[in-house]
Amino acid sequence: MTRHPEFQYLDLMTRLLENGDRRIDRTGVGTLATFGAMMRFDLSDGTFPVYTTKRVYWKTAVKEMLWFLTGQTNIRSLLRENVRIWSDWPLARYRKETGIEITQQEFEAQVVADEEFAEAWGDLGPVYGKQWRRWIDQSGREHDQIATIIETLRNNPSSRRMIFHAWNVGELDQMALHPCHMVYQFYVSGLDSGQPRLSLMVTQRSSDHMLGNPFNICQQAALLAMIAQQVDIPVGELVWSGGDVHLYLNHVDQAKEQLTRVPRPFPKLTLARKPASIDGYRIEDFVVTGYDPYPPIEAPVAV
Template sequence: MRRVWTSGAERDDRTGTGTRALFGETMRFDLSDGSIPILTTKRVFWKPAARELLWFLSGDRNIRRLVEQGVHIWTDWPLAKFNATSGETLDRDAFEARIVDDADFAARWGDLGPVYGAQWRHWPRYTATNDGLYQRDPSGIDQIAELVHGLRHNPSSRRHIFTGWNVAELIDMALPPCHMTYQYFISDNRLSSILYQRSCDLGLGFAFNIFEASLLLRMLAQQCDLLPGEIIWMGADCHLYRNHAHLVETQLARTPRPFPRLDFARRPADIFGYAIEDFLVTGYDPHPAIAAPVAV
């Protein structure tokens, strides 16, 4: 963060906000001692992040389930689309209330397109019909189920990969995947992972990205009878928004504290059976939260 803020290239961006950015950065986090990388230089509300990960793993693409749980992180994109299309000027609270109360409204306006979970669990697959045409298999390819099977039955494979970067469907997504490709590696009964992130908002997004990737690694390790190893984070366009000066300068002035510990309350029957109550985070002692706007 300090290097990006002091020496990053000044760049325009899609949102019109402007950024400072570095390209091609790497960080490594050792999870073998049970710790979990949740930032301590500001409070990270990790439960919404965990709920987002569980939503991804469900394969859902509509914000309704998130909003019902008080998770607002995906609301800004469909809200902006609704206001631009309808000519109304709903605020977030009014829009979310309609999403929760009206199933038809949620189906139309809460859908994000084939974002993360849709690709993770239902990557499109087409099968030939008797008349020589192709039809889409509604279930698609479950990349997560196949990953778990591969980790269990072929641990030395170099193909333990899943991705959300489906080129054919990017145009239909509310936001193309930023944390786009995950790969896993087993050595000495320890599971390690690389997350390749094409675009990283260091001020807001990174805190969720690294926590969720680490949480997923721990869940996979538990399901596959493995110990946690390392998570390696690879960021391509690593940026800070120009209007996040207060956030950046406040964080950089603070002294980091030790990472907390993650334990599980139980072992579900499969990777899709986890609930928020299963995640036990202890020893989290962060500095206070810092508010900052999201660039949409």
């Protein structure tokens, strides 16, 4: 019997708990960390790798991916979609620079209601979407890395250069958070047999194993599904490679609770329609069936 692929995630969690290198990190919370990890998920049968040993809010994760694809960097449009996962960084900046102890709910409401306030305080700097869709080179020319990937897949699918990334050294100091999932590389197998499959490998320099990784895996699978549909190549594998993989010290009890649970079958993903371009996808296009997770496990975000 094939071992459930979610055990890759759980085994890595066990490795962190038992042998993690105790470190003081940027946030001051502290972590148990390891360096270098890999997981592989076969998505060729429509599998959607949403972890089951705790509820993962996959719609929120996919909405974030759709936001990246718009090229936007302001949290206002995210908040309008009820996605709050990026609010902590601009809120912390607002409190620090103004000295006003506004609540997160009040801050988010003002970002949504007041366009000028949103422009002043809701922007994250040139984060993922800016680099993916609007990378500016030294001559001032704009590069749409996603469009280039799609064009290359259509015209030269055996290329070894189907890569996009967000680690723009010249703009790192302007970003609210440096890119974690940095490099995306595409690969088409089976070209010689006439049965191609499109796979994606993501290299992630830093991975919050409890909170970040579950979101990243399912949203990266969603991206693969969208691009595969756009270029008419069936989906193959999602390969995830982690650099500094860590468990925050205030997530240890939650991790131990999750490890008591046995994975259930992954759900399936179908796309309800094929938009004219990668820019046309909406959350309603993602039809997920058979998701039967354990209850959620709450854990604090380290900022």
